[in-house]
Amino acid sequence: MxxxxxxxxxxxxxxxxxxxxxxxxxxxxxxxxxxxxxxxxxxxxxxxxxxxxxxxxxxxxxxxxxxxxxxxxxxxxxxxxxxxxxxxxxxxxxxxxxxxxxxxxxxxxxPQIVLGVNPKTLPNFKTVADLKGKKIGVTAPGSSTNVMANFVLAKAGLKPSDVSIVGVGAGNGAVAAMRAGQIDAIANLDPVITLLQRSGDLRIVTDTRKLAEAEQVFGGPxxxxxxxxxxxxxxxxxxxxxxxxxxxxxxxxxxxxxxxxxxxxxxxxxxxxxxxxxxxxxxxxxxxxxxxxxxxxxxxxxxxxxxxxxxxxxxxxxxxxxxxxxxxxxxxxxxxxxxxx
Missing domain, CATH: 3.40.190.10 (Periplasmic binding protein-like II)
Structure with a gap:
C-alpha cells in the first residue's frame, strides 16, 4: 500500500x-x-x-x-x-x-526491551554474571525495563540487590548516560537502542525485539x-x-x-x-x-x-x-x- x-x-x-x-x-x-x-x-x-x-x-x-x-x-x-x-x-x-x-x-x-552493556566501562564483558556490582540504566525503577533486567539477572544467579538500578528515561537522557559512562549496562527500547548500537556505545546481550528470542528468554509468549x-x-x-x-x-x-x-x-x-x-x-x-x-x-x-x-x-x-x-x-x-x- x-x-x-x-x-x-x-x-x-x-x-x-x-x-x-x-x-x-x-x-x-x-x-x-x-x-x-x-x-x-x-x-x-x-x-x-x-x-x-x-x-x-x-x-x-x-x-x-x-x-x-x-x-x-x-x-x-x-x-x-x-x-x-x-x-x-x-x-x-x-x-x-x-x-x-x-x-x-x-x-x-x-517486550522489545534490549539489555546491553557499555563497551567503555565493560570492555571485557563475558556473561551476565559480570554485571554484579554494576549500574544498570532503566527507563524508571519498577518499570518493565527494570523487570526484564531483573529477570535476565536472575537466570544468571544474580539478585536485584546485586546491581544498582538507575532511572535514565526513554530518550536522549538514556543515550547521554551510556555515552558518558554513567551506567555500565542498559535495559531500554528503540529508538534509544538502535541509536546507541549505531554509534558503537552498546553491545547487545539480550534482544526481545525478536519474537523467538523473547519466547526463549521468558519461556513463552x-x-x-x-x-x-x-x-x-x-x-x-x-x-x-x-x-x-x-x-x-x-x-x-x-x-x-x-x-x-x-x-x-x-x-x-x-x-x-x-x-x-x-x-x-x-x-x-x-x-x-x-x-x-x-x-x-x-x-x-x-x-x-x-x-x-x-x-x-x-x-x-x-x-x-x-x-x-x-x-x-x-x-x-x-x-x-x-x-x-
Missing part, C-alpha cells in the same frame, strides 16, 4: 463527524498515562492519536507522558489519569496488591505494551473502552502495512532523536514484535506471571486469576468492525 494512501486513510478518519459517536460514550474525554511515549513500544498509541483514530470514535483523548511505566501507573492509581498505556505485567502486580487492573488491547506481542485500566473503569465505561480499542486496533493494522518512511511522516519530529535513518532502522527492528490485531495470546498471562514470580518471592506464593488480568472481548468486536484497519 502506498504511503499517501496510508496517511490519507488516517486523515479521512480525523475528518469524520464525531458528535453522534460521542453521544453513546459514557466518558468522551479520556486521559491516558504513558511512560516513554516516543518508544516503538507505544507506537500504536501515537499512530491512533496522530491519524485521528481516537477522534473518529468520538473520543477526546489527552495523553500524558511520564519517564517510565511505573509512574504512568501511579497516575491512574492516584486518579489523575483513566487508562495506562503500559506493560502487561503490571496488571498482575496490581492484582496482587488488591487493586485489580485489566488489560484490554495489546500493542506489543513481545510475553505480552508487552497494552492499554489497561482499573476493572471499575471498564465496568462503568464499556462503550468508551470499545472506542479506545477500535482506534488502537486500527493503528496496529496500519503499522503492519507501513514502512519506515510512512511512520516518520506521522510521528512527531522529536521522536527521531535527530536521526531519521536510525529511527527507520529501529522501526524495522521492532516491527515484528508489534501486535498485528490487538489480541492477547492465551498463554501470555502465565508467562508474565512466571517472569514476575521468578524475581519476586511474594508473587511466587500468590494466586492470581490470570483470566481477570486481560480480556479479548473488546478486541474481537474491533476486528469485526475494522477487518482491514
Amino acid at each position: 502506498q504511503r499517501r494512501h496510508l496517511i490519507a486513510g488516517g486523515l479521512a478518519a480525523a475528518a469524520m463527524p464525531t458528535f453522534a459517536l460521542a453521544q453513546g460514550l459514557e466518558k468522551p474525554k479520556v486521559t491516558i498515562a504513558v511512560g516513554g511515549k516516543n518508544l516503538f513500544y507505544y507506537l500504536p498509541l501515537t499512530i491512533a492519536e496522530q491519524l485521528g483514530y481516537f477522534k473518529a470514535e468520538g473520543l477526546d483523548v489527552n495523553i500524558v507522558d511520564f519517564a517510565g511505566g511505573s509512574r504512568a501507573l501511579q497516575a491512574v492509581v492516584g486518579g489523575s489519569a483513566d487508562v495506562v498505556s503500559g506493560a502487561f505485567e503490571h496488571t498482575i502486580s496490581m492484582h496482587q496488591k488488591g487493586q485489580p487492573m485489566r488489560a484490554f488491547v495489546l500493542q506489543g506481542a513481545a 510475553m505480552p508487552a505494551g497494552c492499554l489497561y485500566a482499573p476493572q471499575s473503569f471498564l465496568d462503568k465505561n464499556p462503550h468508551t473502552a470499545q472506542a479506545l480499542v477500535n482506534a488502537m486496533v486500527r493503528a496496529n493494522k496500519w503499522i503492519q502495512q507501513a514502512g519506515g518512511g510512512d511512520v516518520i511522516k506521522v510521528v512527531p519530529e522529536s521522536y527521531l532523536l535527530g536521526d531519521r535513518a536510525v529511527y527507520i532502522d529501529g522501526f524495522l527492528a521492532s516491527k515484528q514484535a508489534m501486535s498485528a490485531d490487538g489480541s492477547f495470546p492465551a498463554k501470555g498471562g502465565q508467562t508474565a506471571f512466571n517472569a514476575l514470580a521468578s524475581i519476586d518471592p511474594k508473587m511466587a506464593g500468590t494466586k492470581v486469576d490470570l483470566n481477570a488480568i486481560y480480556t479479548n472481548d473488546f478486541v474481537k468486536q474491533a476486528n469485526a468492525k475494522y477487518p482491514k484497519g
Whole structure:
C-alpha cells in the first residue's frame, strides 16, 4: 500500500463527524498515562492519536507522558489519569496488591526491551554474571525495563540487590548516560537502542525485539505494551473502552502495512532523536514484535506471571486469576468492525 494512501486513510478518519459517536460514550474525554511515549513500544498509541483514530470514535483523548511505566501507573492509581498505556505485567502486580487492573488491547506481542552493556566501562564483558556490582540504566525503577533486567539477572544467579538500578528515561537522557559512562549496562527500547548500537556505545546481550528470542528468554509468549485500566473503569465505561480499542486496533493494522518512511511522516519530529535513518532502522527492528490485531495470546498471562514470580518471592506464593488480568472481548468486536484497519 502506498504511503499517501496510508496517511490519507488516517486523515479521512480525523475528518469524520464525531458528535453522534460521542453521544453513546459514557466518558468522551479520556486521559491516558504513558511512560516513554516516543518508544516503538507505544507506537500504536501515537499512530491512533496522530491519524485521528481516537477522534473518529468520538473520543477526546489527552495523553500524558511520564519517564517510565511505573509512574504512568501511579497516575491512574492516584486518579489523575483513566487508562495506562503500559506493560502487561503490571496488571498482575496490581492484582496482587488488591487493586485489580485489566488489560484490554495489546500493542506489543513481545517486550522489545534490549539489555546491553557499555563497551567503555565493560570492555571485557563475558556473561551476565559480570554485571554484579554494576549500574544498570532503566527507563524508571519498577518499570518493565527494570523487570526484564531483573529477570535476565536472575537466570544468571544474580539478585536485584546485586546491581544498582538507575532511572535514565526513554530518550536522549538514556543515550547521554551510556555515552558518558554513567551506567555500565542498559535495559531500554528503540529508538534509544538502535541509536546507541549505531554509534558503537552498546553491545547487545539480550534482544526481545525478536519474537523467538523473547519466547526463549521468558519461556513463552510475553505480552508487552497494552492499554489497561482499573476493572471499575471498564465496568462503568464499556462503550468508551470499545472506542479506545477500535482506534488502537486500527493503528496496529496500519503499522503492519507501513514502512519506515510512512511512520516518520506521522510521528512527531522529536521522536527521531535527530536521526531519521536510525529511527527507520529501529522501526524495522521492532516491527515484528508489534501486535498485528490487538489480541492477547492465551498463554501470555502465565508467562508474565512466571517472569514476575521468578524475581519476586511474594508473587511466587500468590494466586492470581490470570483470566481477570486481560480480556479479548473488546478486541474481537474491533476486528469485526475494522477487518482491514
